[in-house]
């Protein structure tokens with residue numbers, strides 16, 4: 001991915017210049033008017049695997065990217081919250097479901113799109129849910145019902161694979177993985 | 186922390202307006218000229234616990250914040266890299282030391298300053314290190330030598346506490362914690 005550019009200084013509106021600041025080793029967008037260096041950083045997507053009995057809650061996406069495909073509830077972490085709070089909030093927004101997180105379960109790096117996923121294991125407090133604004137449909141899936149060919153993202157496929165592996169072995173362990181390609185189809 | 190403002194549109198330089206976009210539930214900086222909503226997100230700091238035999242490598246900070254205090258090597262994750270690559274790079278920059286990561290060991294949320302720390306356990310490939318530009322001094326510490334009262338950040342204190350607890354028990358397990366206050370002194 002080419003470096004997205006901060007063309008104008010967010011602080012003063014001056015046109016920035018792309019250059020390597022003194023003492024740095026990377027090209028940054030620098031404002032010569034107010035001397036600010038505008039760094040850019042990867043973003044965190046927080047989500048969870050919501051479980052009710054032996055089933056998993058998935059949402060069919062109502063928005064792009066991957067509209068019409070199934071995903072675990074997840075979204076961009078906001079300022080002022082923790083990854084856990086973000087995961088709970090996203091589940092409430094996308095599936096109108098209330099979850100209690102159990103533990104931080106998986107971290108995925110997606111360096112080609114500058115994202116880091118932080119996924120929790122969680123339990124639904126009651127089997128109540130419905131489609132939030134970003135979902136077309138929300139439902140519980142037993143393992144044999146998971147729509148593996150209609151999953152929206154590789155991170156979701158991996159999260160579910162890890163989950164079912166660990167559930168079968170009887171021992172959940174923290175997982176991390178790098179994902180450097182889109183979902184293979 | 187008050188929400189930091191993106192006063193001018195990074196894309197077109199127009200003055201932004203703080204408002205809640207339609208379908209959103211938070212105040213954002215919106216550009217009325219090009220219709221872009223400028224989201225802000227927490228940043229990731231990646232670092233590691235570099236081990237040589239029974240000792241841990243710490244760096245005395247040459248820069249603010251917390252200049253003169255000791256830290257594990259860590260720094261802001263850059264675009265295009267993984268958390269693991271960021272941790273290795275920061276160790277090379279701050280301690281001029283080459284490490285091999287063993288596993289993702291701890292995640293810390295610091296919602297009051299919009300940071301998420303991702304810390305790895307790692308081993309030094311050889312006992313060679315020196316002060317990078319951001320360090321005044323770099324040295325190996327046995328457990329009883331750790332300068333607990335001169336640590337730069339609560340994240341580093343917690344990382345070291347977890348590490349020594351797990352080393353003693355003989356079993357390293359993934360840790361996560363929320364830190365909502367500065368280092369107590």
Ligand SMILES: [Zn+2]
Pocket residue numbers: 009010011012013014031032033034035036
């Ligand atoms: Zn400026």
Ligand SMILES: [Zn+2]
Pocket residue numbers: 194195196197198199216217218219220221
């Ligand atoms: Zn604009």
